Amino acid sequence: MKFDNRTQGPGLVRRRVAVGATATVMGLSAAFGSGLTATAHADVSVSATAPVTGIILGVGATESQRIVSWYSSVGTAQTVEVVAISGNSAKHIVTFPATVAANSVNGGYNGHATITGLKKNTTYSYRVGTKGKWSPTYSFKTQDFKGNFDFLFFGDPQIGSSGDAVKDGAGLQDTLKVSLAANPNAELLVSGGDQVESANNEAQWNAFLASNKLRQYPWAATIGNHDVGGKAYEQHFWTPNTDRSAPYYSGSATTQSGGDYSYIYKGVLFIDLNSNAYANGADAAHIGYVTDTVKKYGSQAKYTVLVYHHSIYSPADHANDGDNQLRRKDFPTAFSNLGVDLVLQGHDHSYSRSYVIKNGAKANPSEKPGAAQVEQGPGGVIYVTANSSSGSKYYDLTAPDTTEDPNYGPDPLNPKSHWANSVENQEHVRTYVKVQVRDDKLVVENLRSGTCAAPNAAVELGKVDWCGPNSGASAAQPVGSAVDKVVIRPSSSTGNGQGNGHGQSNGNGHSNGNGNGHSNNSYSNDNKLTTTAPAAWLQ
Numbered sequence: 254m255k256f257d258n259r260t261q262g263p264g265l266v267r268r269r270v271a272v273g274a275t276a277t278v279m280g281l282s283a284a285f286g287s288g289l290t291a292t293a294h295a296d297v298s299v300s301a302t303a304p305v306t307g308i309i310l311g312v313g314a315t316e317s318q319r320i321v322s323w324y325s326s327v328g329t330a331q332t333v334e335v336v337a338i339s340g341n342s343a344k345h346i347v348t349f350p351a352t353v354a355a356n357s358v359n360g361g362y363n364g365h366a367t368i369t370g371l372k373k374n375t376t377y378s379y380r381v382g383t384k385g386k387w388s389p390t391y392s393f394k395t396q397d398f399k400g401n402f403d404f405l406f407f408g409d410p411q412i413g414s415s416g417d418a419v420k421d422g423a424g425l426q427d428t429l430k431v432s433l434a435a436n437p438n439a440e441l442l443v444s445g446g447d448q449v450e451s452a453n454n455e456a457q458w459n460a461f462l463a464s465n466k467l468r469q470y471p472w473a474a475t476i477g478n479h480d481v482g483g484k485a486y487e488q489h490f491w492t493p494n495t496d497r498s499a500p501y502y503s504g505s506a507t508t509q510s511g512g513d514y515s516y517i518y519k520g521v522l523f524i525d526l527n528s529n530a531y532a533n534g535a536d537a538a539h540i541g542y543v544t545d546t547v548k549k550y551g552s553q554a555k556y557t558v559l560v561y562h563h564s565i566y567s568p569a570d571h572a573n574d575g576d577n578q579l580r581r582k583d584f585p586t587a588f589s590n591l592g593v594d595l596v597l598q599g600h601d602h603s604y605s606r607s608y609v610i611k612n613g614a615k616a617n618p619s620e621k622p623g624a625a626q627v628e629q630g631p632g633g634v635i636y637v638t639a640n641s642s643s644g645s646k647y648y649d650l651t652a653p654d655t656t657e658d659p660n661y662g663p664d665p666l667n668p669k670s671h672w673a674n675s676v677e678n679q680e681h682v683r684t685y686v687k688v689q690v691r692d693d694k695l696v697v698e699n700l701r702s703g704t705c706a707a708p709n710a711a712v713e714l715g716k717v718d719w720c721g722p723n724s725g726a727s728a729a730q731p732v733g734s735a736v737d738k739v740v741i742r743p744s745s746s747t748g749n750g751q752g753n754g755h756g757q758s759n760g761n762g763h764s765n766g767n768g769n770g771h772s773n774n775s776y777s778n779d780n781k782l783t784t785t786a787p788a789a790w791l792q
């Protein structure tokens with residue numbers, strides 16, 4: 254398996270209109286104004302004919318990179334211009350040439366560029382386009398490149414699934430606003446998949462992309478079953494280290510999107526799978542991808558977090574789908590053996606947090622439902638399912654049904670719940686998941702980002718007939734309140750960030766190993782933003 258940012262899906266014609274191995278430093282005359290301190294200049298204003306729309310900031314291969322993706326009405330050469338506006342980086346503009354390709358569906362073009370060499374604790378401003386035709390200017394910031402950080406996880410926006418994309422988009426915008434107001438220093442926005450209801454519907458994509466938070470914080474895209482049926486997903490998102498080999502692609506390469514990808518961020522190895530591919534050996538291929546990635550990069554990682562769309566421990570409508578029954582058999586033992594710590598999932602538009610699961614079974618039979626703290630132990634994995642982040646659609650919890658799947662019966666300690674889950678929740682309100690990454694623990698919280706009031710499309714449109722805790726019998730809880738919170742402690746909290754004992758003993762987990770993997774396999778933190786040119790920045 255090889256990592257290649259330019260790996261192409263067969264049938265996708267990608268025309269590289271601008272290439273550049275090194276960044277270009279521009280002189281003072283080309284300095285661009287930002288919304289913070291605009292400087293009079295011929296090239297400052299946003300052009301009415303700017304060809305660029307749908308800009309989204311994405312994750313890069315490491316904490317020192319970001320990927321910017323967008324749509325364009327023209328296929329001409331385009332760039333991303335980046336400049337530091339605070340911190341220790343030199344104040345000059347650096348240009349990153351874009352790859353621009355004709356869209357396969359819906360006309361027009363898509364572009365993306367990888368920003369590399371970012372410095373820690375720096376705020377950057379950026380814009381996309383060509384000379385005289387620039388997008389508005391946006392900004393993002395980096396923080397320390399080591400140590401503690403928080404990220405947020407968002408389940409199924411699925412814009413359009415209520416039947417009203419505008420209302421669904423308003424719900425997502427509000428969740429992004431509320432969650433980032435409460436957590437302004439969160440560093441990643443991780444997707445649980447199903448960005449939109451209909452894969453190639455650009456009106457839904459526009460509603461999804463409406464919030465400027467998506468241009469300020471990096472969105473780690475995950476492909477859901479509603480995104481996979483067309484090429485728009487990969488026209489809108491470029492992801493790092495993506496392998497689009499056939500087993501990860503779920504069907505026709507000419508009509509499907511996706512792939513498995515990975516990145517490492519401040520000591521956490523994130524592995525994002527296209528779980529739409531599940532039959533014909535695809536689960537084995539996913540396990541192979543996770544195995545290879547953990548072997549190559551696990552030594553750099555304090556924790557391993559998997560992300561994919563189809564929750565294997567669903568609490569609601571999809572609990573006993575045939576494909577999930579298959580994944581439920583295929584995945585857990587491998588994930589335990591590989592030292593995976595946390596699995597983030599979507600698809601079921603309801604919330605669940607599993608017990609500590611080892612090799613597909615509850616690791617500690619005495620672990621209490623809703624425990625506030627759990628000991629992970631070797632091979633222990635926590636599986637989380639996120640509820641809707643937009644309010645477009647909710648699924649009600651379902652009773653365990655062993656006639657559907659004898660291996661997914663009731664919890665002896667709480668027979669209304671499935672055996673794997675410590676917490677199952679549905680209130681028909683928007684939520685998001687906050688994850689705190691600390692040296693000696695992971696803290697997972699499910700937080701309400703809305704109430705029963707608008708924006709809450711499924712409630713507004715009568716798609717559900719109750720709202721609030723206890724099937725609507727209790728009053729809705731306030732925005733920011735917690736549905737669930739758990740502190741996950743590795744079995745051995747040595748706090749040294751390496752080989753801290755929460756991997757599996759077979760050596761495939763987080764062992765520091767012999768150390769010879771670093772030089773060959775480290776994700777690159779190159780220094781393209783470091784130049785000696787004089788600062789050409791805002792006056």
Ligand SMILES: [Fe+2]
Nearest residue numbers: 447477478600
């Ligand atoms: Fe889904």
